[in-house]
Amino acid sequence: MFMYLARRLGVSLLVLWLIATITFLLMHSLPGGPFTGEKRLPEAILKNLEDRYRLGAPLWQRYRAFLGNLVRFDLGPSYRYLGKDVNQILAEAFPVSATLGVLALALAFGLGIPLGIQGAVRQGSFFDQLIVIFTALGMSLPTFVLAPLLLYLFALKLGWLPPALWGGPAHLLLPVVSLAVLPTTLVARLVRGSVAEVLPAEYLTLARAKGLAEGVVLNRHALPNALIPVLAYLGPLAAGVLTGSFVIERVFALPGLGEHFVASIYNRDYGLIMGVTLFYSTLLVGLNLLVDLLCACLHPRFALLHRRGGGY
Amino acid sequence: MKRQAGSGCGRSRRRGNLHLLLGSLLVVGVVILALVGPLLSPYSPREQVLARSNRPPDGEHWFGTDSLGRDLFTRTLYGARISLGIVLAVVLLNLCIGLPYGALAGWYGGLVDLLLMGVLDVLYGVPSLLYIIFFLVILGPGLTGVFITLGLVYWLDLARQVRNQVLVLKEADFVLAARALGLGPWQIFWQELLPNMLPPLAVTLLFHIPQAIFLEAFLSYLGLGVQAPWASWGALVAEGVANMRSAPWQLFFPAALISLTILGFNLLGEGLQQLTRDD
Numbered sequence: 001m002f003m004y005l006a007r008r009l010g011v012s013l014l015v016l017w018l019i020a021t022i023t024f025l026l027m028h029s030l031p032g033g034p035f036t037g038e039k040r041l042p043e044a045i046l047k048n049l050e051d052r053y054r055l056g057a058p059l060w061q062r063y064r065a066f067l068g069n070l071v072r073f074d075l076g077p078s079y080r081y082l083g084k085d086v087n088q089i090l091a092e093a094f095p096v097s098a099t100l101g102v103l104a105l106a107l108a109f110g111l112g113i114p115l116g117i118q119g120a121v122r123q124g125s126f127f128d129q130l131i132v133i134f135t136a137l138g139m140s141l142p143t144f145v146l147a148p149l150l151l152y153l154f155a156l157k158l159g160w161l162p163p164a165l166w167g168g169p170a171h172l173l174l175p176v177v178s179l180a181v182l183p184t185t186l187v188a189r190l191v192r193g194s195v196a197e198v199l200p201a202e203y204l205t206l207a208r209a210k211g212l213a214e215g216v217v218l219n220r221h222a223l224p225n226a227l228i229p230v231l232a233y234l235g236p237l238a239a240g241v242l243t244g245s246f247v248i249e250r251v252f253a254l255p256g257l258g259e260h261f262v263a264s265i266y267n268r269d270y271g272l273i274m275g276v277t278l279f280y281s282t283l284l285v286g287l288n289l290l291v292d293l294l295c296a297c298l299h300p301r302f303a304l305l306h307r308r309g310g311g312y
Numbered sequence: 313m314k315r316q317a318g319s320g321c322g323r324s325r326r327r328g329n330l331h332l333l334l335g336s337l338l339v340v341g342v343v344i345l346a347l348v349g350p351l352l353s354p355y356s357p358r359e360q361v362l363a364r365s366n367r368p369p370d371g372e373h374w375f376g377t378d379s380l381g382r383d384l385f386t387r388t389l390y391g392a393r394i395s396l397g398i399v400l401a402v403v404l405l406n407l408c409i410g411l412p413y414g415a416l417a418g419w420y421g422g423l424v425d426l427l428l429m430g431v432l433d434v435l436y437g438v439p440s441l442l443y444i445i446f447f448l449v450i451l452g453p454g455l456t457g458v459f460i461t462l463g464l465v466y467w468l469d470l471a472r473q474v475r476n477q478v479l480v481l482k483e484a485d486f487v488l489a490a491r492a493l494g495l496g497p498w499q500i501f502w503q504e505l506l507p508n509m510l511p512p513l514a515v516t517l518l519f520h521i522p523q524a525i526f527l528e529a530f531l532s533y534l535g536l537g538v539q540a541p542w543a544s545w546g547a548l549v550a551e552g553v554a555n556m557r558s559a560p561w562q563l564f565f566p567a568a569l570i571s572l573t574i575l576g577f578n579l580l581g582e583g584l585q586q587l588t589r590d591d
Contacts, residue, residue: 015437022443026450136582140575142526144533144546145567148553152560243441247533251553265449265534273449277442284439 004296012289019281024066027274028059075275078264086275089260094279096166097256100248101241103176108183108237113230115184116191121218123196131188138185143244147178147251166254175252179244183237190233195226228299235288242280331583338576342569346392355383357390358541366559375565379555387543388566392573394544398458399524403517405463410470415501417471418478429475432468440465441527445536453536462527466520473516477509511588518581522574529570545570 069076075086119131154174155163162171198204199222207217242258249259257276264272350357355373361381369376375384417428444461451457481487482505490500525545531537532546543551545566552563 011433011437014434018434019438019443023446026446029450136575136578139578140522140571142529142570142574144530144549144553145571148549148556148563149567152556152563156557239439239441243530247530262534265445265536268449270449273446277446280442281439284442285437288437 001296005293008289008292008296012285015285016282019285020067020070020278021063023274023278024063027270028062070278075278076271078269078272078275086272086279089272090257090275090279093255093257093260096254097245097249097258100172100175100179100245100254100256101238103172104179104241104244105183105234105237107176107180108187109230111180112184112187113191113227116188116193117195117218117223119188119192120195120199128192131192135185135189138181139189141181143178143182144247144251146181147175147248150174150178151251163252171252175248175254178251179241179248182244183241186233186237186240187230190230191226194229195222198222198226201225225299228295231298232291232295234291235284238287239284242284329583329587331579331586333583335576335579335581335583338572339580342392342573342576343396346389346396349389350386350393353383353386353389355386357382357387357543366555366562368559369561369565376559376561378551378562379559384548384562384565388545388548388569391543391545391548391566392569394538394542395525395528395546395570396573398455398462398528398538398544399521401459402462402524402528403466403520405459406466406470406520407517409464410467411474413467414471414474414476415478415505418475419482419497419501421479425475429472432471436468444527444531445534448531448536453539455538458528458531458537462524462531465527466524469520470513470516473512474509477512478505481505481508511584515581515585515588518577518584522577522581525570525574525577 066076073087075090077085078089115131115134119128122128151163151174154161161174163174201222204217204221207221208214212220245256245258246262247258248254249256250262253259257280260272261276263269264276359382361377363381364373364377365379365381367373367377367381373383373385375388378384378387413428413432417425444465447461448457451460487500487504490504495503528537528544529546529549532544533550535547535550537546538544540547548566549563549570552560552566555562
């Protein structure tokens, strides 16, 4: 158990270092540096810019400074928004994205888990078929297709909800729902599968033989085991919600970090791209680590299963 | 108890068959459309006729026209060729990396396995999508970039699966027999191991296809994919979203085709998975 924890921690640190190094090397392999645009800048201005952003020093010195800044959570300047650095943009925009993401994940778990349980308990019923159809459709609608369609229907045609911008709860409804559909279907499928797998287990028969009500058997004995895979899936799910938010924030014109990220792709604002990539990567790596540790504590066999290069 | 299990098996097999049927109908339909459709269309996907811009669907232009007067039906089908072509190449490239990697780790075991799987563990930790976007921004958008970056995502899953299977299969009696006959590792892999790994491998590959369609479309949607005047599905959807208020059909048709194709491949994969599980 301890070995597993230590190993996971070590791998995560290695991943973070690898990510930082790849990011740094790629950034500095740019032909001509980040200020070479369609319009050629005069030599003197270019020189000043390079001094300002300390691009003149040898590579290893810059690498050391870069890692040093990273450890102090300084993600460096934006090359486009003058006078702003990436940390400021993060502080302004991330709360919006975090609100969206957390609400979408909450909706996905709040809706997906009961749907999956019902599907598994009433396997083959009409209700179960409905869930299967719903999940198949949900998995086939990319966020960038679903979000504009919902926007078109509920905001433009029916006029029930505001089409864009950041405001009250009504503004949140469409973005959160479009962001939550895919994770909801994934959670429902996963729960349906894992509950169906534990239902024939002998310890449930024993619980029934003790005379426990079916609801108690399900909630107290079946679910704790069945929901561990769902918890383990939180990492990939969060990554999916993150990707979705890049699209959602653009479609609904929300001032979140995803919108900044996509805008920085169009603007070729390398400083911001690098900063956001590093920030989100660290977030995901940290979340994965947390989830794995939690799973190992809840379910010691989990650590065993994953000890030798992953047994799944 | 036994009869119950039997009937459940039959039900899942029937459902698997239904999935397979629906899935293959959708997939074959889209592939035929992509191959044959552009040949039947009298319009070029690139020719701009501003006089007929933003026309809603009618008998002449089945999917309407876009803001530059190009026939959307033709463009969507050319987009299908581009998207499906990229995806097919990407899946094959991943197979070419993942299969030998996993086979080496599984066959030799020990230190080789530890090393190769350790590298895999670290790579698994890297959030792939963020780095795909980052690579594409740095390398410059376009077909080659998409091809290379997507080609490096899915082999991780494949390698792990192949390694686990080889680890189990190499202990089997028929492999022992092949060894006793004096077959080398190369021959054993092709003649004994690969045929036995094929069904689950096919399922994994089938599930990678819709994911790759998804991802390729997402990248083109961000403007990092195939560049104008050519357009893959994601770029068409992005154009459609921009003109959604005045010309909603420009969004609907490409969106519908992407979703139906992904649905088709998902159903196909699920059907095949249920069939292989029963055997």
